[in-house]
Amino acid sequence: MPIRIVQRSRDDYFYLNFPASSSDVYVSSQRIVVTPWLLDGVRLAELRAVALRLRRRYEYQDGEPEWSTDDDGATFEVVTASPVEFADLDDDEPLMLDAEILAGRRGVRVRVVALLDGTTSEQRIADLASTAASRRNARVVGIDRDWENSTSIAWGIEVGFLRRGALATELLSLGAEILTTVHELGAGTDPATVMNVLEAGHPIGLIGATESEWLEAKSQPWNLDTGFGKIELAQDVARLANADGGLIVIGATTRKTEGVETITRVDGIRPEGFSPHRVTMTIDARVYPAVVGLRVRRVPIIGSDLVIGYLRIPHQDPSLQPFLVHGAIVGRKVEGSFISIVKRRGDQSLSVRAEELHTCLTAGRRLVREGRLRPRGAGAARREQR
Numbered sequence: 001m002p003i004r005i006v007q008r009s010r011d012d013y014f015y016l017n018f019p020a021s022s023s024d025v026y027v028s029s030q031r032i033v034v035t036p037w038l039l040d041g042v043r044l045a046e047l048r049a050v051a052l053r054l055r056r057r058y059e060y061q062d063g064e065p066e067w068s069t070d071d072d073g074a075t076f077e078v079v080t081a082s083p084v085e086f087a088d089l090d091d092d093e094p095l096m097l098d099a100e101i102l103a104g105r106r107g108v109r110v111r112v113v114a115l116l117d118g119t120t121s122e123q124r125i126a127d128l129a130s131t132a133a134s135r136r137n138a139r140v141v142g143i144d145r146d147w148e149n150s151t152s153i154a155w156g157i158e159v160g161f162l163r164r165g166a167l168a169t170e171l172l173s174l175g176a177e178i179l180t181t182v183h184e185l186g187a188g189t190d191p192a193t194v195m196n197v198l199e200a201g202h203p204i205g206l207i208g209a210t211e212s213e214w215l216e217a218k219s220q221p222w223n224l225d226t227g228f229g230k231i232e233l234a235q236d237v238a239r240l241a242n243a244d245g246g247l248i249v250i251g252a253t254t255r256k257t258e259g260v261e262t263i264t265r266v267d268g269i270r271p272e273g274f275s276p277h278r279v280t281m282t283i284d285a286r287v288y289p290a291v292v293g294l295r296v297r298r299v300p301i302i303g304s305d306l307v308i309g310y311l312r313i314p315h316q317d318p319s320l321q322p323f324l325v326h327g328a329i330v331g332r333k334v335e336g337s338f339i340s341i342v343k344r345r346g347d348q349s350l351s352v353r354a355e356e357l358h359t360c361l362t363a364g365r366r367l368v369r370e371g372r373l374r375p376r377g378a379g380a381a382r383r384e385q386r
Contacts, residue, residue: 016050018042026089033077033095035086039168044108044161047168048073051103073104078172099175101168102158108168109160110175113146118153120186128205129157132181135204135266136174137162157182173303181205189215191247191312198249198310201302203266206252211261214246219253219267221274221309224282227334231327233279234286239342240313241291241323250274250309268306274298279311288324292316 016025018038026033051074078098081089089095100111114125122143129140138161146154159178161171180202184193189209197205211217216236223229240246253265276296284290295312316323328338 076101217252245315
């Protein structure tokens with residue numbers, strides 16, 4: 001059943017019936033309010049057709065309808081509310097909007113508002129929103145200042161799909177994805193903001209980010225059924241532990257542009273291909289000493305059966321460095337009895353030179369002779385782990 005417009009009487013107000021529920025959409029002379037659950041199964045083309053009909057039915061002889069847009073359509077205010085809360089809506093009460101759906105002759109768009117500090121430029125917002133939108137076959141229609149004060153600016157961002165047949169709920173999901181991207185990455189990129197984007201289920205916001213001393217991207221997880229894969233994982237973690245820590249994101253593809261690896265796609269991976277427990281056990285078995293605060297996560301991507309994986313390696317106490325890897329890769333050959341030490345510089349990996357390792361060993365022996373460091377044998381290490 002499509003959306004229906006029902007008029008109570010010739011001179012009385014009309015109301016709407018949506019296919020998802022028997023509840024009526026809240027309509028007054030000033031606003032049209034819907035909830036996400038009312039939009040289930042509603043297509044954008046259908047919403048546009050109804051909006052144009054609503055406009056014609058609400059024409060006044062002496063003016064424009066207050067809730068209409070300037071392109072001969074209507075604005076649907078979207079709020080998260082239960083059926084009981086929805087039934088008690090009042091024009092006099094302010095609403096915390098999730099988004100607005102603008103439907104009219106120019107199509108159907110979603111408008112979200114991102115509150116950012118005044119240091120974030122409009123160009124930065126436009127770049128982030130456009131990148132996120134393009135990956136969903138959508139485009140940014142407009143960006144404006146909704147309101148501002150001495151410290152913050154609320155940016156209104158309008159986005160629309162380029163493809164036909166999309167659902168209203170898909171449009172809302174697109175708006176939420178762009179809002180998350182702009183909120184988290186508008187002021188810059190750091191481990192905390194990247195983790196927030198990943199945990200929100202919108203990893204597409206990472207497109208355009210570059211690999212660095214703290215960020216590494218992999219399109220596929222390590223093959224932990226092989227010795228090569230286990231050592232490769234351990235070395236990737238040890239590199240960051242021997243630096244200032246960082247993030248490894250699994251399910252993101254990079255391309256080298258002007259000498260810099262830039263994330264160009266975030267497709268995700270199959271859930272069964274990445275086991276946080278197995279990854280953690282491999283790291284514990286291959287990296288010494290243990291990485292403090294290691295976090296391994298598998299996060300669903302909203303609107304997809306795929307997931308994104310990530311490893312968070314916090315900054316480690318310098319006294320624990322260097323972190324050693326049990327095993328080494330020489331060329332393409334695995335040397336299981338070797339010990340390797342690796343570190344990260346920029347987006348590149350380096351092996352610790354012989355003179356650096358010698359310095360660490362001699363410094364350690366000096367501390368032992370002076371009684372300032374107690375040597376740890378295998379037995380002592382096992383007792384400490386109990």
